[in-house]
Amino acid sequence: MQVQLFSTCLIDTFFPETGEATVKLLSRFGVNVVYPRGQTCCGKPADSGGYTRESRKAAEHFISVFEATDGPIIIPSGSCASMVKNHYPGLFRDDDRMRLKAEAIAGRVYELTQFLVHVLRVHEVGLKGKGRLTYHPSCQLTRELGVREEPLQLLHSLKGAEVIPLPNADRCCGFGGIFSAKLPEVAACMADEKVDNILQTGADTVTGCDHGCLMNIAAAAKRRGSPFQVKHIASVLAEAIP
């Protein structure tokens, strides 16, 4: 099977190891990963800020890059995947031609764990893991994409790793894109609560499906000198490949 990888601008620029882990993971299960060269950003930062004209430009570019390809589009981020899947068609509500294109693209999009569980059935494979993990379910992943159990299924399938439930897991970490830039004081409180909850688990690693949230949690943890590691689920799973 061949898939197209949209790595997200955050992974591309700041966390390329997560992108490499995604490729390794998918390749391990016999998937041929193509990385379309022209990709940039999905437009989410502009879109959640209400800058529709600007996010439309990003969306038009995304569509032009990916409509030239075939097969599933894999996105290792719940919020970016939801942007393309749930928000793109609405951006073109007044433009039938573009809306149809956006809907066609949206139909091909999978968030990484969604694809691993529903298409590749990786959770049944039983990779070897280690350590004490806890998992932060990010808001758009769960509430917009409806991906709730998939990441946990994958983590629980890791032989040798312990997955500890995170208290108040469904509470937002306070990232919210421009939110944390506009209301840093409030965002810091929310991130602190998240760190407190993670500390309660005694886990050595917190993982999740969105680098935006993880980056926010990592910053709060670093500020407080908290002892746990923050790692994207793609890296946690890729490390479990022998």
Added chain:
Amino acid sequence: MSASNKAIRFRENAARAVGDRALRAALSNAAGVFTVKREEAFQSTPLEEWRELASQTRLEVLDDLGAYVDRFSENASKAGARIHRAKDSAEARTIIGGILKERGIQKVVKSKSMISEEVNLNADLLRDGIKVVETDLGEYIIQIAGEHPSHIIVPAIHKDRRQVGRLFAQKLGCEYTENPAALTRIAKKVLRQEFLSAEAGISGANFAVADTGSIVIFTNEGNGRMCTSLPPLHIALTSIEKIVPSLADLPTFIRLLPRSATGQVITSYMSLITGTRKLGEATGASELHIVLLDNGRSEIARGEYREMLKCIRCGACLNACPVYRNVGGHAYDSTYPGPMGIVLTVLFEGMDRGHPLLDATTLCGACADVCPVKVPLPGLLRRLREERVVQGATPKTEQVAMAGFALLAASPKLFRMAQAAVSALWPIARKMATGRGVDYFPVPAKKTLSRRLS
């Protein structure tokens, strides 16, 4: 609340609020309790069915709001109530002030009403020399503290019992106690006198029933019933979208509202008031006025934000909102705080004043999860952000940054150049901004993924 059109200073208010330890402790405690109790109250109920039914019923009314208002008015009149329609807050104040002044009334007891906060009724009546006493315990606390409600259901949620103890000692001259039961007894004693000597009662209404002309009031303290039945004159102030078609529609909302609000299966008191006291009836006011406030609602009901009017004011979205839980209601400087409050404030008071509140959300969606009538709050908030941009109400620097972002996102060549620039300039930027939180940011990779994979 200020009546001016100046933008609400949410960031400053919020920054102050998060530094207030007592406030945050009181909030997280109360909101936490309500959240847990709400979940328990909905266990093994067909919540999704109820929500869908409630949502449909609300939409049915909004689709034909004018006709429902007419039907309610006609039936309430038949039952003996006088109906007054107020197109805005000023009209509502004039109507109520007029009724009271005409009869030379000096003293009024009030049961909790957020609409009276929306129209800023108390200040106006006090100016006219009419004594107004709030009789809901929480409302009474904030009234003697000279504050406004910080939560639509739990108005004094921001105060802990020690603060209430000190307030009572100072204002009522009683001995300091922080025992909630003792504090309640003190308030009860004072309020009993007020109930017995009041010449009129003012209430809100949780619902208004079109088919029967009845108004429905939920309370936990019995104060609503006393306000509406002890004094000879009862004025009910409510807004037009509170109407439900018939009594048969009520059970859905009776199931949903208390469970969503406080986690109660039902409130302690539910009053269904149809017209004035009839011959042979033991209780009830002999004169009933119902003031129906519009304040922009008819127009909102016809527009793209109409679903906001499905709201039944349960406050569940406040308790669920991670921003509200950290800053409390006063930071919003508006009648209605929290997610529903942001939307209503912008719609009622305008973008100029309300736009900073649009920052007060991560669009996490926790509000929509708990809304009993399925108001699509994140969608409405996002749509209002779009409107804010269209109206040019965002900072110029942000507009420029977003225009730049669009250029980069649409051009891989520029995007790669920007990535290289970020990576190259990072050490310098880091040095310049050190100590301002930048140390905790991730460092741009020396080699981006796109370069590694090509």
